[in-house]
Amino acid sequence: xxxxxxxxxxxxxxxxxxxxxxxxxxxxxxxxxxxxxxxxxxxxxxxxxxxxxxxxxxxxxxxxxxxxxxxxxxxxxxxxxxxxxxxxxxxxxxxxxxxxxxxxxxxxxxxxxxxxxxxxxxxxxxxxxxxxxxxxxxxxxxxxxxxxxxxxxxxxxxxxxxxxxxxxxxxxxxxxxxxxxxxxxxxxxxxxxxxxxxxxxxxxxxxxxxxxxxxxxxxxxxxxxxxxxxxxxxxxxxxxxxxxxxxxxxxxxxxxxxxxxxxxxxxxxxxxxxxxxxxxxxxxxxxxxxxxxxxxxxxxxxxxxxxxxxxxxxxxxxxxxxxxxxxxxxxxxxxxxxxxxxxxxxxxxxxxxxxxxxxxxxxxxxxxxxxxxxx
Amino acid sequence: xxxxxxxxxxxxxxxxxxxxxxxxxxxxxxxxxxxxxxxxxxxxxxxxxxxxxxxxxxxxxxxxxxxxxxxxxxxxxxxxxxxxxxxxxxxxxxxxxxxxxxxxxxxxxxxxxxxxxxxxxxxxxxxxxxxxxxxxxxxxxxxxxxxxxxxxxxxxxxxxxxxxxxxxxxxxxxxxxxxxxxxxxxxxxxxxxxxxxxxxxxxxxxxxxxxxxxxxxxxxxxxxxxxxxxxxxxxxxxxxxxxxxxxxxxxxxxxxxxxxxxxxxxxxxxxxxxxxxxxxxxxxxxxxxxxxxxxxxxxxxxxxxxxxxxxxxxxxxxxxxxxxxxxxxxxxxxxxxxxxxxxxxxxxxxxxxxxxxxxxxxxxxxxxxxxxxxx
Numbered sequence: 001x002x003x004x005x006x007x008x009x010x011x012x013x014x015x016x017x018x019x020x021x022x023x024x025x026x027x028x029x030x031x032x033x034x035x036x037x038x039x040x041x042x043x044x045x046x047x048x049x050x051x052x053x054x055x056x057x058x059x060x061x062x063x064x065x066x067x068x069x070x071x072x073x074x075x076x077x078x079x080x081x082x083x084x085x086x087x088x089x090x091x092x093x094x095x096x097x098x099x100x101x102x103x104x105x106x107x108x109x110x111x112x113x114x115x116x117x118x119x120x121x122x123x124x125x126x127x128x129x130x131x132x133x134x135x136x137x138x139x140x141x142x143x144x145x146x147x148x149x150x151x152x153x154x155x156x157x158x159x160x161x162x163x164x165x166x167x168x169x170x171x172x173x174x175x176x177x178x179x180x181x182x183x184x185x186x187x188x189x190x191x192x193x194x195x196x197x198x199x200x201x202x203x204x205x206x207x208x209x210x211x212x213x214x215x216x217x218x219x220x221x222x223x224x225x226x227x228x229x230x231x232x233x234x235x236x237x238x239x240x241x242x243x244x245x246x247x248x249x250x251x252x253x254x255x256x257x258x259x260x261x262x263x264x265x266x267x268x269x270x271x272x273x274x275x276x277x278x279x280x281x282x283x284x285x286x287x288x289x290x291x292x293x294x295x296x297x298x299x300x301x302x303x304x305x306x307x308x309x310x311x312x313x314x315x316x317x318x319x320x321x322x323x324x325x326x327x328x329x330x331x332x333x334x335x336x337x338x339x340x341x342x343x344x345x346x347x348x349x350x351x352x353x354x355x356x357x358x359x360x361x362x363x364x365x366x367x368x369x370x371x372x373x374x375x
Numbered sequence: 376x377x378x379x380x381x382x383x384x385x386x387x388x389x390x391x392x393x394x395x396x397x398x399x400x401x402x403x404x405x406x407x408x409x410x411x412x413x414x415x416x417x418x419x420x421x422x423x424x425x426x427x428x429x430x431x432x433x434x435x436x437x438x439x440x441x442x443x444x445x446x447x448x449x450x451x452x453x454x455x456x457x458x459x460x461x462x463x464x465x466x467x468x469x470x471x472x473x474x475x476x477x478x479x480x481x482x483x484x485x486x487x488x489x490x491x492x493x494x495x496x497x498x499x500x501x502x503x504x505x506x507x508x509x510x511x512x513x514x515x516x517x518x519x520x521x522x523x524x525x526x527x528x529x530x531x532x533x534x535x536x537x538x539x540x541x542x543x544x545x546x547x548x549x550x551x552x553x554x555x556x557x558x559x560x561x562x563x564x565x566x567x568x569x570x571x572x573x574x575x576x577x578x579x580x581x582x583x584x585x586x587x588x589x590x591x592x593x594x595x596x597x598x599x600x601x602x603x604x605x606x607x608x609x610x611x612x613x614x615x616x617x618x619x620x621x622x623x624x625x626x627x628x629x630x631x632x633x634x635x636x637x638x639x640x641x642x643x644x645x646x647x648x649x650x651x652x653x654x655x656x657x658x659x660x661x662x663x664x665x666x667x668x669x670x671x672x673x674x675x676x677x678x679x680x681x682x683x684x685x686x687x688x689x690x691x692x693x694x695x696x697x698x699x700x701x702x703x704x705x706x707x708x709x710x711x712x713x714x715x716x717x718x719x720x721x722x723x724x725x726x727x728x729x730x731x732x733x734x735x736x737x738x739x740x741x742x743x744x745x746x747x748x749x750x
Contacts, residue, residue, distance in 0.1 A: 107630070108630065108656065111563060111656075113656045116630075116656050116679065116680050116681065178681070181657060181681070188486060255482070255483065255491075281483065281486075281488045281491050282556060282685075284683060287674055287677060289674075290674050290675070290678065291674050294671045294672060294673050294674070295670075295671070295672050295673075295674060296669045296670070296671050297669060297670050297672075298669050298670075299662055299664075299665050299666050299669070299670060299686060300665070300686075301686075302662060302684070302685050302686025302687075303665065303686045303687070303688040304491065304688075305491050306491065306553070306556070306685060306686060306687045306688065307685055307686075308659060308683035308684065308685035309677070309683065309684050309685065310657075310677050310681060310682055310683035310684065311674060311676075311677025311678045311681060311682075312677075312678070312681045313678040313679075313681065
């Protein structure tokens with residue numbers, strides 16, 4: 001069998017430490033084609049930290065299921081649309097992020113919070129409850145095709161290449177959403193711009209710095225060493241702090257930042273209590289990475305400036321549309337290293353992502369070579 | 376020596392488990408009398424959870440210092456004012472809370488955030504840096520007199536008795552401040568009132584429920600058992616949830632509360648991850664108790680609804696003034712059990728506070744009997 005009955009992707013078969021990045025071609029059945037579905041021939045898929053967590057079962061999900069094809073920063077061309085789809089036609093260049101479905105009926109969906117819908121289905125590793133009563137396990141974008149509900153498919157502006165756009169679909173909107181939701185609307189007298197901190201310069205930080213700058217914020221980047229300082233400035237940072245090189249760094253920013261977006265992916269050796277001191281009274285710290293261990297934080301840290309710590313998950317449809325508009329208007333681009341997709345390419349990409357050996361995202365490309373003869 | 380050179384109070388001498396609540400009369404030197412100081416003859420001091428934490432050194436402060444007189448919910452009469460004091464005159468009935476001083480010059484003080492001033496001095500257990508270069512350890516309100524900077528002294532409205540007002544000076548403003556700062560200003564279409572949760576019905580909860588109600592919020596109270604349900608309703612609660620009596624309680628409130636004020640004083644057996652599910656997307660959880668152990672919370676809990684967890688410390692001068700106005704307008708009153716002050720009375724009060732054996736605050740009264748012959 002072949003498309004449209006089966007899809008094919010590079011799957012992880014065993015998440016153990018020795019084999020988590022070893023993928024093999026794997027044929028799988030996509031969900032049944034429904035009226036709102038869009039089939040996409042994938043041309044680029046960039047590698048998100050979630051791909052690494054999921055391939056290695058780092059989050060220890062009780063329902064983790066292998067073989068699993070990961071990947072949720074997908075750009076491709078529409079090849080088929082369901083009867084109810086009005087926004088897309090075959091040939092359109094489109095993107096898909098980490099969410100593939102929601103009920104679109106509950107109060108969360110109705111208030112542009114479909115990312116928090118209890119029935120959301122992630123692009124990979126989730127379970128579709130189909131209209132015919134069946135269920136289908138979702139597989140991601142290291143594949144020849146994707147089948148996605150049209151509300152979660154987005155037009156890619158012609159100004160962006162596939163690889164410049166792909167990381168925006170997860171890393172981009174994941175940093176954009178908490179910024180537009182939490183940048184203060186009113187500023188104290190005398191303060192001209194909101195002050196935003198971005199912790200960590202990896203795939204998420206690379207996007208977050210650009211959005212904060214494009215949204216008019218005075219932007220401070222925190223990184224352990226000064227190695228990435230020049231890149232941070234190129235991305236739009238006004239200030240750069242190398243936390244491991246300056247013991248007293250917090251004194252420079254104490255009580256000064258309105259909002260900090262933390263892209264760190266680990267809670268290990270992470271001095272949250274000190275970081276929180278950088279916030280203004282009532283300021284907010286938002287985690288967008290999803291570390292594998294719980295946070296431990298002293299109640300006193302919140303008392304010192306009435307600050308808040310929170311999290312954020314992806315971004316909504318309306319935020320995705322607004323984000324691509326801003327990217328075009330302000331020249332925001334994802335920076336990627338390209339690797340042609342293959343079993344070897346995926347392995348290399350996943351391992352470079354885990355080890356932070358990229359500037360600042362790996363994009364898997366050349367899907368026509370790995371999947372010849374597609375429609 | 377006697378007043379105004381020395382004050383006298385009931386002090387804890389040894390914070391160990393066997394002796395933390397055993398107090399003895401103790402003479403101490405107050406700070407030097409400066410131009411902005413107000414001397415107060417104390418008539419009532421109610422007992423705050425902080426008194427218990429401090430008497431037993433539960434927070435394990437490295438600079439804890441004994442003998443220590445605790446108490447920071449003070450009502451009394453002005454007996455003397457410094458040369459720069461314009462708002463008070465001898466005979467005025469006034470109150471003092473947990474803050475006795477701040478620099479009043481920094482950007483925090485200038486923006487009505489003097490409670491977060493790095494130079495703040497707490498009413499007891501702090502250190503004054505005096506104008507003459509000396510330092511003085513601060514002692515609290517289980518005493519004959521208090522000497523406090525006039526910015527931290529407040530007129531008590533005639534509508535309130537001493538005991539009805541005293542708990543407002545700490546428990547009151549500590550719950551009032553995070554409410555007025557965090558109740559959402561805009562509501563989704565169709566929602567008539569902000570929805571606020573109050574976790575715990577003790578001294579703080581007793582005040583918080585009344586403020587939430589007085590501020591026009593739909594108020595839900597969370598308590599372990601239904602024992603306090605009738606009191607919660609009398610205080611203004613619209614809804615009451617007994618979390619230990621209904622395993623599925625969270626389903627009733629999931630994604631529904633805009634703000635939760637948590638008055639719990641311990642992190643033990645406290646299922647924060649479940650509570651956070653009660654918040655709307657972007658909703659806020661504010662801790663006003665100060666547990667002795669750190670919080671542990673899963674990063675996933677914040678991802679499920681982009682909620683925030685924070686803390687809050689006391690309340691500002693302008694909030695204190697606004698709070699007393701609201702109390703008069705809406706009939707808010709602290710509920711107290713009264714105990715005449717004495718070594719035995721303090722011991723009983725501290726132990727009842729620790730064991731939650733009061734409705735819902737203990738007020739130490741009859742100071743004239745314990746401290747005869749005052750000016």
